[in-house]
Amino acid sequence: MFKELDPILHSQLRLAVMSLLISVKEAEFTFIREKTNATAGNLSVQVNKLKEAGYIDVVKQFKDNYPQTLCKISPVGIAAFDEYVKNLQTYLRQ
Amino acid sequence: MTREESLQIIQQMISTAKNEQKDDGKGWIVWGWLLFAASLFSFVNLQLNWLNPYFFWNVLGMATIVLRVAFFKNEQTVKTYTGELFRKLNIGFFISLVFIVLAININALTPVVGFALLINLYGFWALIYGTALHFKPSVIAAFVTWAFGFAALFAKTFEQTMLLHACAALAGFIIPGHIARKQFKQIGSRKNYNDIVSV
Numbered sequence: 001m002f003k004e005l006d007p008i009l010h011s012q013l014r015l016a017v018m019s020l021l022i023s024v025k026e027a028e029f030t031f032i033r034e035k036t037n038a039t040a041g042n043l044s045v046q047v048n049k050l051k052e053a054g055y056i057d058v059v060k061q062f063k064d065n066y067p068q069t070l071c072k073i074s075p076v077g078i079a080a081f082d083e084y085v086k087n088l089q090t091y092l093r094q
Numbered sequence: 095m096t097r098e099e100s101l102q103i104i105q106q107m108i109s110t111a112k113n114e115q116k117d118d119g120k121g122w123i124v125w126g127w128l129l130f131a132a133s134l135f136s137f138v139n140l141q142l143n144w145l146n147p148y149f150f151w152n153v154l155g156m157a158t159i160v161l162r163v164a165f166f167k168n169e170q171t172v173k174t175y176t177g178e179l180f181r182k183l184n185i186g187f188f189i190s191l192v193f194i195v196l197a198i199n200i201n202a203l204t205p206v207v208g209f210a211l212l213i214n215l216y217g218f219w220a221l222i223y224g225t226a227l228h229f230k231p232s233v234i235a236a237f238v239t240w241a242f243g244f245a246a247l248f249a250k251t252f253e254q255t256m257l258l259h260a261c262a263a264l265a266g267f268i269i270p271g272h273i274a275r276k277q278f279k280q281i282g283s284r285k286n287y288n289d290i291v292s293v
Contacts, residue, residue: 005100010095010100011095012095012099012103015095015100015103015104016103016107019103019104019106019107019108019111020107020108020110020111022108022111023107023108023111023112023174024111024114024172024173024174024175025173025174025175025177025178026172026173027171027172027173028171028172030171031171031172034171035107035110036107085104088097088100088101091097092097092098092101
């Protein structure tokens with residue numbers, strides 16, 4: 001029985017962001033943009049969607065007088081990512 | 095997006111994040127050469143009976159502080175769990191280092207025993223670092239460094255201790271540091287995620 005894949009995660013950029021964040025403690029917006037090669041605008045929209053879903057925590061602060069956006073995966077995000085991977089495996093086993 | 099593409103993205107991004115946990119070896123190389131130079135200059139100094147026996151160690155202490163402030167600024171855009179472990183490990187290493195240096199200075203330890211303990215500490219650092227990074231040269235270096243540490247316990251003179259300390263710096267920091275740097279550069283020149291998947 002196939003389970004539906006989480007539509008929030010089943011998008012290239014959002015999945016890339018979550019896969020990056022699952023492996024690190026926290027990452028700056030600039031780091032994620034560099035690694036995904038996304039535009040700042042597109043990434044910002046997708047990060048907001050993940051934040052609204054409760055999958056990531058976003059902290060906006062200042063570092064050396066420059067704005068800094070930090071992203072960190074939340075426990076809800078970890079659980080959702082875990083389930084997504086498990087569901088993905090059921091498809092791939094077929 | 096197909097299931098295979100999903101899996102490819104996950105694998106590629108996790109691999110990208112893992113590469114962030116590699117060390118460029120720069121810190122090991124600088125620290126290693128400083129220790130090596132201080133040991134050899136101290137050896138020559140003792141032979142020539144020129145300056146205070148600890149003159150070059152005082153210079154090393156000051157050089158370390160200056161280099162740390164001037165060149166090793168924290169500009170990381172990502173915090174990894176391994177990175178956090180290393181930060182704590184380095185704090186512990188530094189406190190232990192100060193502890194031993196202080197013990198030598200207040201004559202609680204003889205210089206020969208004190209430097210043998212320092213070499214022992216380098217071995218411990220190399221083992222943890224190498225294990226956390228899955229970097230075998232550093233793990234091997236740890237045991238070689240410990241061998242020099244044990245030998246240093248039986249040194250008859252401070253000159254012998256300095257030579258063994260120089261060897262330990264070479265084995266524990268300089269050689270694995272250069273290997274790490276070479277590997278880090280190789281990783282940097284590989285294709286990145288953007289060449290494989292365009293988001």
